[in-house]
Amino acid sequence: MKRRESNPLPGSTAMLVLALLKGEEMYGYQIIGELERRSEEVFRLKEGTLYPLLHSMEKEGLVSAREGQSPTGRPRRYYRITGEGLKVLEEKAEEWRFYAHAVSAVLGWG
């Protein structure tokens, strides 16, 4: 399968990022890496676009950020999911399940 760089569905990158942050606090580079690893390199975005996404989610209150430090002493920003973020994640996941179910049914996989 070819690597994809565009979103399969609008808003899904946000959902994936939220899902990753559900488990632990992460910084941007780590998020990119995890996304690639867990999707077995199916999802790969232009890395620069992750930050506008993170900042807009922070503005909407879905994630919160804290200033920390990298092991080498560089300032680093860590993101974690908020209660509001968990709620949105659940809603999106539900929509996604519904969608996947519908597609499966049409394709006759069910």
Next chain:
Amino acid sequence: MERRTYCRRLIGNTVLCLLLALALWTVTGCPLPQSMAPRRLERQMLLEPSTIVLETDDNQNHGDTLLLGVTEDHIHSFALRDGDGSLTLWERKGAEPTLVVLPRQAWYWTGEESAYAPKLAAVDVPQGAVSARLSMTLTFEGGINNSPVNWERTYGMEGVREGSCFLFQLTYQGEPDGTTLDELAEQSWLRSSPYQLTRELRQDKISYTLEFFDADGQVILTQTNP
């Protein structure tokens, strides 16, 4: 720093600024803008708001702005400075003019040098009055430097129109810094604050004649006291 942190700090900073400003305002005596200070003085003294009929230049009075306001029964005489001030209450005669003493002395120019003496104002002047004259007699009976003094002098003053009032400036007839008994007696009236003049005039203890003239120089009203 993100938006929410800004918001929180901004609110904190603003609250701190407000508290500091409030503290500063309180310890400096809660000054108000000049236009609001008379209303506050009236509320503090449980008086009804007056209509301002005279406002003098603060340069004449060592930085105080003097205002006269009228209500139905009273004349409020204000001395304002730095957003605060004082109010003196006068009975308003209403049907005829009322003579009041301004609450601060005023500078006047004698041609060569300046001096500082009480000033009076006539409120409720008759219609058609274009000039006015005040003649006032001050007396001093008592002792100065252990010498008996029996002093009396009549001051004639030409009125200067200001708004709806006429202003009359008392001026020294002797030397403002003189040391003769007569000069000292005069200074006892003119040099100290206008408090004594205010008190005695309010109690009708000072005799004066107030005349108003029309454009042709004809007397249209004469008021004498007592």
Next chain:
Amino acid sequence: MNRNYWLDAATREIRFGPDRRRVRQELEDHILDRIEAAKDRGLSDHEAEEAAVKAMGDPGPVARELGRLHRPWLGYLWRASQVLLVVLALCIAANWTYFRNFWNSGPDWAPPEPPPDSPYVWRDLSLGEAGGYRFTAPLVFWQQWDDGTWSGDVILQGESLRFWEKWNPNESILEVRDSRGISYYNRTCAGGSSAEGIPQFYYNPAQSSYTSVTTEIWLDYVPDPQEIQWLELTIGDETLTISLEGGGAA
């Protein structure tokens, strides 16, 4: 394209300086991580940087999005409030004597106590509201002198939460009348000189706290309180009545 060029391009549209520097730092951290990872795979410095910047993608859309997200007004407002705080602190420093005087202003005024043999004492009389001030008389008492004449003492308090316009008990606006209809002579306005034998009053200038102003009105040559039912105080355009019935004659 080197990384600084990309970072400048991507943060160009964030107008508030501190915000721009912060975001740039976050992006740079990402690129540096990516460069290190590439070098671990054996790429040269130059190749690693090229690859890292390429992975970031086109800075144009990133810059537009970041510019839209990081509106400058909040930052400017924050900066303005900092400046205001400093200006205020300087003003307070310049006016420091006012603060010192405010805290140690004036000797504490102790309210008088009625003489122990005073037959008529009233305490905490509520006089109602006038002109937005709540008036009370914490203490009123009558005492008789050796010559048989009576004196009265009224402690009058005006209260209001408007600390910036406390009641001003100016003597020129005060009038006193009793239930016989007799108006008392205002001795303070007359320059303090006493008038023998006629009912008169004078007053002690006020003591003030944050919310209240307290003043003491002395009454001389007053009748025996059994002869009057009330005392009327006119303050400016308002009138307060102090009921003397019951006499407090404990």
